[in-house]
Amino acid sequence: MSAPILVFDSGIGGLTVLRELRTHMPDRKFVYVADDAGFPYGDWQEDRLRERIVSLFKDLVPHYAPQLAVIACNTASTLVLEDLRAAFDIPFVGTVPAIKPAAERTRSGLISVLATPGTVRRDYTRDLIGRFAGHCAVRLVGSSELARLTEQSILGGETSDDAIAAEIASCFVEEEGRRTDIVVLACTHYPLIANRFRQLAPWPVDWLDPAEAIARRARSLSPAADDMPEGFDQAHFTSGEASYAMRRLIRGFGLEFSSERD
CATH class of the missing domain: 3.40.50.1860 (Rossmann fold)
Incomplete structure (x- = not known):
């Protein structure tokens, strides 16, 4: 073997x-x-x-x-x-955050990166933005609670829609007639509840999973x-x-x- x-x-x-x-x-x-x-x-x-x-x-x-x-x-x-x-x-x-493919796919030029605070503050993440997404407006959203909420939800615990919606709300930007069209899932926990993200999002976006x-x-x-x-x-x-x-x-x-x- x-x-x-x-x-x-x-x-x-x-x-x-x-x-x-x-x-x-x-x-x-x-x-x-x-x-x-x-x-x-x-x-x-x-x-x-x-x-x-x-x-x-x-x-x-x-x-x-x-x-x-x-x-x-x-x-x-x-x-x-x-x-x-x-x-x-x-x-x-x-x-690593899928910033390069997000920058290649976006039509609006507005991208959000949903991550943990540690990933958001890393120079590595900002270097990826500088190298591959200089033509885009990239919002970094660091959630300190979403990984915990994900594990709680997947293991059968109660997690309110309001709590999850509050964690993803900052990902959605409207600017000069454009809207965020891609959210990079920069924590491997997040795809486990991506369907809830879709249900709670104020408008449809592409939730980009790097798996x-x-x-x-x-x-x-x-x-x-x-x-x-x-x-x-x-x-x-x-x-x-x-x-x-x-x-x-x-x-x-x-x-x-x-x-x-x-």
Whole structure:
């Protein structure tokens, strides 16, 4: 059996990327690692978070011996991707705001990037805007609550429409007869409730999910597997715990919870 592909996120958002990876690479095995003990990453000081993620990978890489790792998290990718590439001798595929394709598709020239505060304040994000969207008006919307609301909603908790609508409201801009026509989903949690975004939006927009582009890039770096995988892929949570609702969710994504890295 070929070495697995490791998919890493702060929580369940990376499941949206895992789903697309499986579509493009059905013959690969995957290990999904959720740093739920550190969730949400938006609450962390940058240097401490960088140290935490690199430290986690010092354990994960030798244990799972992955052929490559997908960092299915915008906050982690914009912060620590280069550190990981320097520290480990495997390919890393990151998740960064899909600003370039948004700039290529927009008709109105008004784009919003819906992200976490960490992704919004990164120079990396602003560099992408400068390189690829100089002809557009790009609004950066950093939500400190939306990732939490997403996990709460997906795991069966009550989340009001008003709470979600308040978090996405700033994405919608009207200016000189033009309206925002693309919202970049710059947190992998957000596609999990994109249908609610569509229902609550004041007008239709293209909600741009980067998962397909991530999957294509990962496939280009992954050698073909020798045979088709059997059974469930493995999910590891850094807390070592998972609620019944969480276990049901990850089972639906073809994952089997492991409290031990065995």
